[in-house]
Amino acid sequence: xxxxxxxxxxxxxxxxxxxxxxxxxxxxxxxxxxxxxxxxxxxxxxxxxxxxxxxxxxxxxxxxxxxxxxxxxxxxxxxxxxxxxxxxxxxxxxxxxxxxxxxxxxxxxxxxxxxxxxxxxxxxxxxxxxxxxxxxxxxxxxxxxxxxxxxxxxxxxxxxxxxxxxxxxxxxxxxxxxxxxxxxxxxxxxxxxxxxxxxxxxxxxxxxxxxxxxxxxxxxxxxxxxxxxxxxxxxxxxxxxxxxxxxxxxxxxxxxxxxxxxxxxxxxxxxxxxxxxxxxxxxxxxxxxxxxxxxxxxxxxxxxxxxxxxxxxxxxxxxxxxxxxxxxxxxxxxxxxxxxxxxxxxxxxxxxxxxxxxxxxxxxxxxxxxxxxxxxxxxxxxxxxxxxxxxxxxxxxxxxxxxxxxxxxxxxxxxxxxxxxxxxxxxxxxxxxxxxxxxxxxxxxxxxxxxxxxxxxxxxxxxxxxxxxxxxxxxxxxxxxxxxxxxxxxxxxxxxxxxxxxxxxxxxxxxxxxxxxxxxxxxxxxxxxxxxxxxxxxxxxxxxxxxxxxxxxxxxxxxxxxxxxxxxxxxxxxxxxxxxxxxxxxxxxxxxxxxxxxxxxxxxxxxxxxxxxxxxxxxxxxxxxxxxxxxxxxxxxxxxxxxxxxxxxxxxxxxxxxxxxxxxxxxxxxxxxxxxxxxxxxxxxxxxxxxxxxxxxxxxxxxxxxxxxxxxxxxxxxxxxxxxxxxxxxxxxxxxxxxxxxxxxxxxxxxxxxxxxxxxxxxxxxxxxxxxxxxxxxxxxxxxxxxxxxxxxxxxxxxxxxxxxxxxxxxxxxxxxxxxxxxxxxxxxxxxxxxxxxxxxxxxxxxxxxxxxxxxxxxxxxxxxxxxxxxxxxxxxxxxxxxxxxxxxxxxxxxxxxxxxxxxxxx
Numbered sequence: 001x002x003x004x005x006x007x008x009x010x011x012x013x014x015x016x017x018x019x020x021x022x023x024x025x026x027x028x029x030x031x032x033x034x035x036x037x038x039x040x041x042x043x044x045x046x047x048x049x050x051x052x053x054x055x056x057x058x059x060x061x062x063x064x065x066x067x068x069x070x071x072x073x074x075x076x077x078x079x080x081x082x083x084x085x086x087x088x089x090x091x092x093x094x095x096x097x098x099x100x101x102x103x104x105x106x107x108x109x110x111x112x113x114x115x116x117x118x119x120x121x122x123x124x125x126x127x128x129x130x131x132x133x134x135x136x137x138x139x140x141x142x143x144x145x146x147x148x149x150x151x152x153x154x155x156x157x158x159x160x161x162x163x164x165x166x167x168x169x170x171x172x173x174x175x176x177x178x179x180x181x182x183x184x185x186x187x188x189x190x191x192x193x194x195x196x197x198x199x200x201x202x203x204x205x206x207x208x209x210x211x212x213x214x215x216x217x218x219x220x221x222x223x224x225x226x227x228x229x230x231x232x233x234x235x236x237x238x239x240x241x242x243x244x245x246x247x248x249x250x251x252x253x254x255x256x257x258x259x260x261x262x263x264x265x266x267x268x269x270x271x272x273x274x275x276x277x278x279x280x281x282x283x284x285x286x287x288x289x290x291x292x293x294x295x296x297x298x299x300x301x302x303x304x305x306x307x308x309x310x311x312x313x314x315x316x317x318x319x320x321x322x323x324x325x326x327x328x329x330x331x332x333x334x335x336x337x338x339x340x341x342x343x344x345x346x347x348x349x350x351x352x353x354x355x356x357x358x359x360x361x362x363x364x365x366x367x368x369x370x371x372x373x374x375x376x377x378x379x380x381x382x383x384x385x386x387x388x389x390x391x392x393x394x395x396x397x398x399x400x401x402x403x404x405x406x407x408x409x410x411x412x413x414x415x416x417x418x419x420x421x422x423x424x425x426x427x428x429x430x431x432x433x434x435x436x437x438x439x440x441x442x443x444x445x446x447x448x449x450x451x452x453x454x455x456x457x458x459x460x461x462x463x464x465x466x467x468x469x470x471x472x473x474x475x476x477x478x479x480x481x482x483x484x485x486x487x488x489x490x491x492x493x494x495x496x497x498x499x500x501x502x503x504x505x506x507x508x509x510x511x512x513x514x515x516x517x518x519x520x521x522x523x524x525x526x527x528x529x530x531x532x533x534x535x536x537x538x539x540x541x542x543x544x545x546x547x548x549x550x551x552x553x554x555x556x557x558x559x560x561x562x563x564x565x566x567x568x569x570x571x572x573x574x575x576x577x578x579x580x581x582x583x584x585x586x587x588x589x590x591x592x593x594x595x596x597x598x599x600x601x602x603x604x605x606x607x608x609x610x611x612x613x614x615x616x617x618x619x620x621x622x623x624x625x626x627x628x629x630x631x632x633x634x635x636x637x638x639x640x641x642x643x644x645x646x647x648x649x650x651x652x653x654x655x656x657x658x659x660x661x662x663x664x665x666x667x668x669x670x671x672x673x674x675x676x677x678x679x680x681x682x683x684x685x686x687x688x689x690x691x692x693x694x695x696x697x698x699x700x701x702x703x704x705x706x707x708x709x710x711x712x713x714x715x716x717x718x719x720x721x722x723x724x725x726x727x728x729x730x731x732x733x734x735x736x737x738x739x740x741x742x743x744x745x746x747x748x749x750x751x752x753x754x755x756x757x758x759x760x761x762x763x764x765x766x767x768x769x770x771x772x773x774x775x776x777x778x779x780x781x782x783x784x785x786x787x788x789x790x791x792x793x794x795x796x797x798x799x800x801x802x803x804x805x806x807x808x809x810x811x812x813x814x815x816x817x818x819x820x821x822x823x824x825x826x827x828x829x830x831x832x833x834x835x836x837x838x839x840x841x842x843x844x845x846x847x848x849x850x851x852x853x854x855x856x857x858x859x860x861x862x863x864x865x866x867x868x869x870x871x872x873x874x875x876x877x878x879x880x881x882x883x884x885x886x887x888x889x890x891x892x893x894x895x896x897x898x899x900x901x902x903x904x905x906x907x
Contacts, residue, residue, distance in 0.1 A: 013039065051091040058098050236274045242283055243354050247338065249290035250331055250363075252297060258287055266291055282356045289363055292370035293327070296320055299377045310435035311417035312385050316392070319413040323373055323406075327366055334362070372403055376410070385437025386462035389414050393465050408515075415515060418464060426475055426529045428495050429482030439463040440476055448487050452649045452743065456480045466515060471523065474530040477742050481537045484743075488646055489540050499532040534742035541743070545646045546608060548737070551750070553609045554651075555730055558663045559757075560670060562602055569596040570674055589615040650747055658754040661763055669718060672778050675785050676711050683707065686792055689799060695836055696795055702846045703788055706853065710781050713857060716878050717774075724871050725760045729753050760869065770867075773860040780853040787849060791842050798835045858885045861892055 013035055017028045055078055062071040078094075087093060237257055245255030249267055254260055261268045267287035269280055300317045303309050309317075338354055380391045392414050396407035421438040424430045431442050439462040446455040456476060463472045482498070485491040515522075541547040556562040572592045576584060593615050597603055602610070683704060690696050736749035758764050762771045805828055809820055820828070861880055864872045876892075879885075886892040 009039075010036075049091050051094060054091060054094040054098055058094065058101070061098070061101055239279060239356055242275075242279060242356060243359065244338065246283060246286050246356070246359060247331065247335055249287050250293065250334075251328075252290050252294040258283060260290075260294075279356060282360060286356065286359055286363065289367055289370060292367070292374045293324070295374045296324060296370065296377055300324075308384075308435055310384050310437040312388050312414055312437050315413045315417055316380065316388060316410070319410040320373060320377070322413075323369065327370065330362075330366060334359070368403075369406065372406060376407070384435070386418060386439050386459070386464045389418055390463075390465040412515060415464065415466075422475060425479040426526070426533075427499060429479050429486065431479065437462065439467075439472055440479060449645065449648055451488055452480065452484055452747075453652070456483070471526055474526050477744060478526075478529050478533050481533045481743065484649075485537060485540065488649070489537075489544070491540055493536075498536045499529045531741070537743055538740070538746075541647065546606065547647055547650065547746075549606055549609055550612075550647055550651070551737070553605070553613075554659060555726075556602075556605075557613055558659045559726055559730075560663070560666045561726075562600070565596055565600040565602045566670065568600050569593065570670065572596055584617060586615070586617055589617070649743070650750055655750065655754055658758055662754075662757055662761060665761055665763060666721065668778060669714070669721065672714050672781050673718060675781060676707065676714055679707050679785055679788060680711065682788065682792060686796070690795055692802075693795060693799060695839055699791065699839060699842050699846060702843065702850070703791070706784060706846065706850050707788075709853070709857075710784065713777065713879060714781075716875065719878075720871070720875050721761060724875075725757060729756045729760070732756075760871070767867075770860065770863050773856055773863065776856045777853065777860065780849065780856065784849055784853070787842075787845055791846075794835070794838065794842075798832075801831065854885070858889055858892075861885055862889065865892060 014025060014028070014032050017031045017035055018025060021028055021031060055074075058074060059071045062068075062074065081087065081090060242257065245258045248255040249258050257270050257273050258267050259270065260266075267284070267290055269275060269283055275283075300320050303313055304317045306313070334354065341353055376392065376395055379395055380388055383391050389411070392407060392411045396404050396411060398404050398407075418438065421431075421433060421440075424432070425438070425440060431438070431440060433440075433442075436459070439459050441457050441459045443455050443457075456479070458472055458476055463469070467475075478499075482495050485493070485498075538547075557565070560566045569592070572595060573589075576589070576592070593613070597610060597613070683700075687700070690700065730753070733749055733753040737746055740746045740749065759767070762774060805820075812818065812820070857879070861876050864876045867873060880892065
């Protein structure tokens with residue numbers, strides 16, 4: 001370890017400092033620190049990287065020293081080196097050799113090349129080589145930083161007088177995302193980032209530096225053209241010293257006289273410095289650039305290392321780096337000019353010299369540009385992903401064309417990752433959003449059966465403002481359809497065959513071109529992918545999984561649309577209806593169901609459809625049993641539908657629960673119709689038999705009247721449910737399904753269909769009172785059936801006994817005997833008397849039934865008269881066609897117009 005430490009760079013560098021100065025290690029501490037900064041800085045030569053130019057300069061140096069032989073030998077060796085190709089960086093080696101041959105007592109090469117720039121600069125320049133713009137009304141001004149809201153900027157970025165802020169690149173001090181800076185986009189006419197200096201430089205500007213010139217201590221010079229009082233702060237400071245300090249401040253480095261004040265959060269001139277008011281004010285105005293630079297640099301340094309900031313945030317930092325790079329190029333030119341003036345002894349007052357006023361003119365446009373960037377940094381604080389892109393886009397809504405061009409350039413870089421996310425999603429169905437920047441979110445915990453409904457959703461906060469909500473919804477549907485095809489439908493067709501992928505945004509320039517035509521090319525790409533993908537998905541569902549056939553089967557079987565099948569099934573189940581529910585078995589009911597299918601037109605349906613039709617028994621005592629079978633003496637039977645795994649996306653559990661509720665309601669209504677049919681058949685069959693019993697005529701007449709009222713009520717309800725509810729809603733659903741453009745349209749239309757059926761069949765929570773009245777009417781029908789059956793049993797038994805008595809009389813008469821004895825006749829009269837005494841009880845029971853029934857119907861009519869549904873109000877007129885109930889209750893005498901939209905009151 002000791003041997004290794006002796007060879008470390010720090011130890012070797014310290015030894016080199018000791019050897020050069022001839023001092024001990026303790027005495028060279030200052031020089032050692034300075035050397036460390038120099039080695040760690042991002043120095044770059046300020047001349048053109050031209051191998052031929054450097055080799056010619058080496059030859060000239062050898063010729064000046066009268067070493068013609070060495071110059072010829074150098075030319076031959078250089079030629080051989082070029083042909084062999086052993087070294088990749090020959091220019092660097094030659095430049096090193098040229099630098100080593102220079103006399104350290106002479107002015108530095110950097111200063112000599114800086115003189116070329118000084119000659120190239122126009123003498124009466126009134127514009128800056130930095131990007132030209134005009135000031136606008138910005139929310140950020142330098143005096144505002146003196147308030148309590150200003151952010152504190154540390155001065156730890158460097159106070160040694162040497163800048164370590166080189167040109168930003170992949171190897172710069174602040175890392176930036178590799179994909180975003182690996183290749184810069186082609187430059188447009190308005191934003192040629194690498195050639196803005198050409199505005200102020202003639203052809204000799206080919207020698208302009210491509211990076212910041214090293215701003216270390218000035219090289220030794222034999223001339224001192226500018227009077228300086230650096231050692232005494234109490235003496236009046238000259239403008240030349242202030243210019244040098246200002247150049248340091250431009251980079252965020254404290255100068256000798258101008259330093260950062262952490263308390264006031266601004267650059268201030270030392271109070272001990274004696275300075276006239278005009279120079280002090282001008283220096284303060286120029287120092288604002290340093291504060292703006294620090295603000296932007298602090299943001300980029302803190303965010304560039306934050307991985308959670310995401311690709312969009314890194315792109316934003318990269319765009320800020322590009323702008324700072326242009327700013328550093330300006331500083332390199334200014335510093336080179338300053339060094340040339342120092343080397344050549346140019347005094348203040350010379351037309352080409354650097355002054356504070358000249359700097360004020362040159363930095364006016366860069367100051368406006370940095371103000372825009374700093375304000376944008378403030379506005380984007382705490383944002384990431386699509387929200388950050390929205391903030392940049394919103395800041396570009398300005399009337400200043402130059403500022404708008406700047407923001408548009410930044411937006412093209414920021415939106416590049418978002419558009420890459422978008423194209424991978426709509427063309428491949430892939431979502432690799434590690435830092436949750438994209439506006440489509442995925443929940444990996446959701447299973448495939450809920451993929452369409454729950455797995456993918458929109459992050460509304462991450463939708464960029466240049467993308468509309470309709471476009472975002474289509475983008476979500478496209479990728480969701482691709483994943484649904486692959487994971488649920490198991491369709492292995494490649495996404496490229498479904499939707500041919502168009503050219504994606506390979507560079508920020510492509511993103512900028514696309515953003516400039518959001519309503520044209522961008523909208524066209526999304527629409528094309530949306531229509532093609534949705535069309536392919538619907539074709540797969542209809543052809544491979546029979547989606548439309550399943551929808552029609554629901555209408556025929558669960559909504560009782562297949563009349564012959566439902567009627568035959570109810571006939572076959574008639575013996576089962578009289579049995580206790582505990583004695584029913586699943587296999588018996590399944591056999592009855594299969595018999596009903598084979599005996600009706602249902603047998604011609606698709607086998608894939610028929611095998612999903614089943615019978616389900618509800619357990620006695622469960623809540624579902626009481627919900628479906630409350631108040632009715634029927635078996636707890638439900639037709640169930642086993643949907644395929646794929647189409648459960650449309651027929652969800654909630655939808656199937658709605659179907660079963662509607663089926664139960666329709667089944668009970670159909671059952672009531674079946675019961676009333678049996679009642680009518682009993683009346684027709686027994687009418688002639690009971691003619692011989694005139695005492696029953698009044699009771700039978702009451703039965704006929706009540707049965708007719710019930711038949712009228714049930715027929716009108718059946719007509720309303722079948723034609724005004726089911727048929728109308730089904731026709732509306734089918735029209736929407738045929739016009740549907742995507743699966744979401746079908747799901748939404750299907751859900752609206754079920755909601756409408758549930759609401760208009762009085763099964764929703766708002767119609768609970770109406771449903772209770774209807775159930776009570778159904779209960780009265782069943783009680784009436786029981787009462788009539790009891791009446792007919794008693795009457796038929798009595799009729800049988802009377803016929804038997806008459807038959808015995810005739811038989812005895814034929815035998816020549818007396819027909820009956822007095823005792824038999826008395827017993828017969830007593831039995832008839834007892835039967836006739838039960839007739840008033842039967843009449844009273846029927847009267848009570850009629851009273852209760854009519855009271856419930858009257859209450860039902862009052863409720864539907866005040867219903868907001870117009871079809872229900874028309875139903876009330878058909879139920880009370882002869883105004884029987886209207887005459888009994890004044891609440892029913894209101895006209896249709898006065899009851900429209902009125903809510904039911906407490907009755």
